[in-house]
Amino acid sequence: MIQVVNLQKTYPGTRGVLARGEVRALRGVTLDIRRGAALALIGESGCGKTTLGRIVTGLEAYTGGEVLIDGANIAGMTARDRRAQFRKVQLIPQDPYAALNPTRTIAAALFDPLRLLARRGGKDGAWIERRAVELLRLVGLDASETLYKYPHQLSGGQRQRVVIARALTVEPEALVADEAVSMIDVSLRLGVLNLLSQLRRDLHISVIFITHDVAAARYVAQDGQTAVIYRGEIVEMGPTDDLIQRPVHPYTQSLLSAVPVLHGLEQAGPDRFIPRPTEQGESNDSSSCLFADRCPFADDRCKAAHPDPEPWAGAPDDRLVACFKPKERKVVAVPLSGRASNQ
Amino acid sequence: MASMNVQAKALPPLRRPNGWRTAGRVLVRKPGRIAGLVIILTFVLMAAFGPLLYPATLPSDAAQIYAPPSLAHPLGTDFQGTDVLAEIITGARFVLLSAFLAAFFTVVFGTVIGLAAGYARGLVDSVLMRITDVFLTVPQFPLLIVLSTVWKFSSPLALGFVLGITSWGGLARAVRSQTLSLRERGFIEAARGLGLSNRHIVTKEIFPNVAPFVVMNLLFATTGSIYSEITLFFLGIVPFSNNNWGVMLNMAFFQSGAMYTTSGLLYLMSPLACIMLVTFGVVLVLDAVDEIFNPRLKGV
Amino acid sequence: MAAVMEQSTMPAAPEVRIRNLSVAYQTSTGLFDAVHKLDLDIPKASITAVIGESGSGKSTLAMAMLNSVTFPGSIRSGTIEYAGRGDIVTFDRERLRRFRGEHAAMVFQASQDTLNPLKRVGAQLLDLARSHGVKDKRKVLREARELAERMALPADRTLTSYQHELSGGMRQRVSIIFALALHPQIVLLDEPTTALDVLSQSHVLEIIREIHRERGLTTLLITHDMGVVAELSDRVVVMYAGRIAEDAPSRELLRRPLHPYSQALIRAIPRLTGPLDDAQALPGAPLELRQIPKAGCVFRDRCPARMPVCDTGTPELREVAPGRRVACHLEVTP
Incomplete structure (x- = not known):
């Protein structure tokens, strides 16, 4: 459904007092999301995952590579066609309150895009209202209690459901949820996480779930893929649960080690280590492994050459890893026996 | 997941909100607002029907020059023996109508140009802002002096238009900067992602967010225009074509010598008091504007 | 009840002792308690976490502890006694000003702009020192530099930066430097890692843990994240709708939560291991201020174990085991 090939995004450097060099937000990302599939993109803030989400929803331009939606290359399309293509991919942003116009009711937010569709499909006003009620029910809201309210009158969860309902008005084929919960x-x-899974199942919508919360990623992309992004590159990718339980790339392991352990309920994984904090002024040199500065396992080779993603033979399913010293480590917390607490 | 409604049960049943009714309720919620509303309505009625109550030319009585207040002349008479109250009432229309028109033109130009420049950005923005700068630079009074040599400001529309066209620059800049920041907000991005038209985004998504600001400016521009207008007449910059408060002030000052005698005091004070009353009314209503447009403040 | 608690649960005298605290907000429809008749002891040199969702009153509690609740909120009743300092509710303005920062300091969320955008970090630090009459200002800067280094911040660059030149994670660490600058004994952390990603979070938690231990601080941690509670705190207070639902040692609570809300909260956390179905969402939504019922249990609408008595009887916060308090009508055994 969505394919990105060697996608690149470079922000130009700025001049003046606060000058900084150009920023390479994405350094050649290749992904393929099929219809109805789920993909989680995980990484720390500033790694480029949000930029990727904005590019595939048409909110931002890219500087290299290709984006294909339903097999059609976005480059070279007329502005009108491009808009129609990108309408199939809707963004669910992090802050549902900012995503809703504070001066307009939920009804207004839903009716406007529906009116567009109605005009195209020759439907009448009654259809618009019926459809709005139907969509609210689909996202788990009661129309009689939400339709004529303003965003500030709803709870955070309800607002995010409204945002999802609004995205569904244009009958998208994919949702990109950026830190949506x-x-x-x-x-x-x-x-809300359940809702995303349910939409995938029932409407056959692809879901790209962008987050730094690995547990939430596991929840949404349970039967899909997870890609770990570091400084604009995919460093590891594979089936979600397998990747979490048996991470191979040291950066993936850092991310998983950083997840708090619920002491009392679970204990730290045997190989858990304390991840190194982000260094200031990391080198922008892509002739070495970008993670080498922070990697507890890096050696000279990591600083001399840049690893490319390669299949990792140790995993049962397909796994791509960009690392010279791949090694499986058990860093994820282990549940203590008997969760008696949860009856 | 199906039950998100636990909390909602506590709330009263919903009906479709009626904008006009809410606005009405907000306006009468505080005694100050009611007072403001009453003042404004009085003057609006005065402007609408005042001239119908009197003959086209007000009668003057040479025997009654500068008469003190009496039952026949509640505000006394002027240097010609004309009833001051009648002059106030018949003079309201020109002043208020042209002031409102001036405010209307200010707000329409300012809002449309501000929205267009802020939303389109780029070349359109640059061109519109240069034009705005030109209008901001041209001083209103000298322009009016020049214009009045070739143009008779006998209709409120003409005067309102000229006052309006010279004073929209500030509003345009303010609306533009608000639009610039609004267009980066999540809900504008969402509207674009849904394929809604630019016209829709500007009128339905952005405009409601600048509307309270625009309406406040409409009110301020009205009082501001009253002052400019009165000043013009007082200074005699625009030719007198009919009776109005500004002309009254001018006459009181230069004909009746209000500076030196107290006999024409009421003649001088009456138009001034009216201007202050209108301004007072506007200020009293002003605090309701935010509440009318901001759903967060509405009712609850 | 308070007397019982002192004897059995807190062997040492508490650093902070809160009694019958109510903080109310004035709205157009009346006065509503964001914190309602709250009793809490914060033991010396411990990390106590207060966990809750929006509207639980946790942030209001933190503000009240520095007597800095702002209009339309106000402390309606109660006392907040600091060991050896007295009841902060009765302090006058000057005493409050000195107290804040010198004795107890707050670390704000990174997303809140608590720094002056027009002044460099170092200059603001000096302002702080000056306003509290610190003689040795060099020392303040030197310590700030040391702290910065430890937190992997480039010290010189950080002190000469403006707020906007710092990332969210850096700002959070700068906020910690400010809070510690005057050597307070009590540190209140308001959602210290909320705006951060997992890696920055784990690093900031590590720093907090170290400094807490080193300086023997009494720390209060306000959070919505059970993971942060589990990693950092000795003890956790679960709040719901302005009341304490449960109060227990952190590990005990995670191992065996007693209040249905604590149970549901823990069950709602997506986990990295175990069957996905283990996690279950809570029905309903957190209460807004004006929805909080005046009588009965405040959690009853979302409670799976609701009984008739919950509609009318307000559950008392009672001690069910040493150091464990629960406010629930259910018979519970820890």
């Missing part, structure tokens, strides 16, 4: 109350997060 990080600003929602903990008790409501799981509900």
Whole structure:
């Protein structure tokens, strides 16, 4: 459904007092998401995952490589065609409150895009209202209690559901959820994550889930793929659960080691290590491994050459790893026996 | 997951909100606002029907020059023996109508150009802002002096238009900067992603967010225009074509010598008091504007 | 109840002792308690976590502890006694100003702009020292530099930076430097890692842990994240709708939560191992201020174990085992 090939994005450097060099947000990312599939993109802030999400939803331009939606290359399309293609890929942003116009009701937010569709399909006003109610029900909201409210009158979870319902108005083929639950109350997060899985199942919509919360990624992309991004490159990719339980790249292991352990309920994995913090002024030199400065296992070779993603033979399913010293480590927390607490 | 409605049960049942009704409720929620509304309505009625109550030319009575207040002349009479109250009432239309028109033109030009420049950015923005700068630079009074030599400002529309066209620059700049920041907001991005048209985005998504600011400016521009207008007449920059508050002030000052005698005091004070009252009314209503447009402040 | 608690759970005298604290917000429809009749002891040299969702009153509690609740909120009743310092609720303005920063300091969320955008970090640090009458300002800067180095911040560059030149993670660490500058004994951390990704979070948690231990601080951690609680705190107070639902040693709570809300909260966390179905969402949404019922249990609408008594009887926060308090009508055995 969505293919990106060797995608690159470089922000030009700035001049003046706060001058900085050009920033390479994406350094050649290749991905292929099929219809109805799930893909989680994980990495720390600034790694380029958000940029990738904005590019495939048409909100930002790219500087190299290719983006294909439904097999059609975006480059060379007329602006009108491009807009129509990108309408198939809808973004669910991090902050649902910012994504809704505070001066307009939920009804207005849903009716506008529906009116576009109605005009194209020769439907009437009654259809618009019916469809809005239907979509709200689909995302788990009761229309009679939400339709004529303003965004500030809803809870965080309800707002994010409204944003999802609005994205569904244009009948998209893929949703890109960028940290879509990080600003929602903990008790409501799981509900929204479940909703994304349910939409995938029922409507056959592809979901790209962008996050730094590996557990949430596991939840949404349970039967899909996870790609770990570091400084604009995919450093490891594979089936989600396999990747989490048996990470091979030291950066993936760092990310997983950093996940808090719920002491009392689980214990730290045997190989867990303390990840090194982000260094200031990391080298921008792509002739070495970009993670070498922070990698606890790096040697001279890592500083001399740049590893490319290669299949890793040690995993049962297909796994790509860009590392000279790949090694499986058990860093994920292990549950203590008997979760008696949860009845 | 199906039940998100636990909290909502506590709330009253929903009906489609009615914008006009909410606005009405907000306007009468505080006594100050009611007072402001009453003042403004009084003057609007005065402007609408005042001239119908009196003959086209107000009668003057040479025997009654500078008469003190009496039952027949509640505000006394002027240097010609004309009833001051009648002059105030019949003079309201020109002043208020042209002030409102001036404010209207200011707001329309300012908002449209500000929205267009801020949303389009790039070349359109640069061109529109240079034009705005030109209008910001041209001083209003000298322009009016020049214009009045070739143009008779006998209709409120003409005067309102000229006042409006010379004063939209500041508003355009303010609306533009608000638009620039609004267009980066998540909900604008979402609207674009959904394929909604630019016209829709500007009128339905961005405009409601600048609307309270625009309406406040409409109110301020109205009072501001009253002052400019009165000043013009007072200084005699624009030719007198009919009776209005500005002409009254001019007459009171230069004909009746209000500086030196107290006999024409009421004649001088009456138009001034009216201007202050209108401004007062506007200020009283002003604090309701935010509440009308901001859903967060509405009712609850 | 308070008397019982002191004897059995806190062998040492508490550093902070909160009694019957109510903080209310004035709205157009009335006065609502964001924190309601709260009793809490914060033991010396421990890390106590307060966990809750939006509207739980956890941040209001933190503000109240520095007596800095702002309009339309106000402390309606209660006392907040600091060992050897007295009840902060009764402090006058000057005493409060000195107290904040010197005795107790707050680390704000990185997303909150607590730094002056027009001044360099170092200059602001000096302002802080000056306003508290610190004689040796060099020392303040030197210590700040040391702290920065430890937190992997380039010290000189950080002190000469403006706020906007720092990333979220850096700003969070700068906020910690500010809080520690005047050597307070009590540190309040308000969502110290919320704006950060996992890697920055684990690093900031590590720093907090180290400094807490080194300086023997009494730390209060406000968070919504059970992971942060588990990694950092000795003890956790679960808040819901302005009330304490449960209060227990952190590991005990995670091992065996007693209040249905604590149970549901822990069950709602997506995990990295185990069957995915183990995680379950809570029904409903956290209560807003004006939705909090006046009588009965505040959690009853979302509670799977709701009983008739929950509608009318307000559950008392009672001690069920040494150091464990629960506010629930259910019979619970730890």
